[in-house]
């Protein structure tokens with residue numbers, strides 16, 4: 001059952017939250033020379049032209065990346081993270097207009113150095129095929145496999161460091177448990193791994209089960225960032241927020257992301273707010 005296609009949601013507020021945090025993490029990790037293997041367990045197709053029929057159907061980017069793009073000059077003025085992220089986004093545009101929204105493979109591939117590796121897992125045949133067509137560097141592997149199982153099979157990796165993005169569509173309720181189990185197992189195999197998990201904030205509140213499972217596992221150093229557009233009680237249906245957990249966040253991530261999110265939240269909705277804390281501390 002693979003019904004989800006990210007093109008319907010490309011560039012929405014959750015993408016903005018996820019990719020800004022991913023960008024900030026990569027930026028901090030690459031300040032050290034030692035090689036790193038990046039893994040994207042649920043890669044999607046990589047690049048999303050906003051004019052595509054699927055993206056035009058819901059136009060979620062109109063309440064996500066579009067207002068930030070319009071305000072990019074003032075956002076960039078005061079925030080080095082936003083300046084660099086928006087400038088990278090600019091490089092993905094063929095003209096001066098916002099025409100394309102890049103997915104996680106693009107954000108990861110863009111910064112890859114000669115010593116680093118990147119593995120992209122995508123199970124959906126059409127999404128995988130679209131990803132395979134992207135002009136990425138030759139060493140980047142694109143695998144049509146289950147991303148959670150694929151990650152486990154790869155571990156431990158041969159590079160000194162590991163960075164992982166786990167970004168499923170949570171179409172199946174068991175995804176929450178499987179994500180938690182995968183993170184626990186990956187952290188057991190590679191203790192210093194930096195793992196990022198995205199989760200939706202939905203009225204059913206299933207993300208709480210994922211968070212609790214991780215807390216109960218005894219893991220340490222799990223940082224949480226949540227962007228909410230509305231209070232849960234005011235959202236009878238649909239996603240009211242976007243959450244990210246980072247295991248072993250690089251030093252400085254919390255401050256950089258918090259500052260940037262505080263600047264962009266008002267542009268994403270009148271009631272939008274961001275909070276960050278240690279879900280499990282040291």
Ligand code: SAM
Nearest residue numbers: 006042043044103104122123124146147167169
């Ligand atoms: N990470 C992407 C980004 O930020 O641009 C978006 C990913 S989207 C939320 C989730 C993707 O996971 C979909 O493209 C879906 O086809 C894919 N998928 C679903 N189940 C999967 C599995 N078991 N293994 C790998 N990919 C899967």
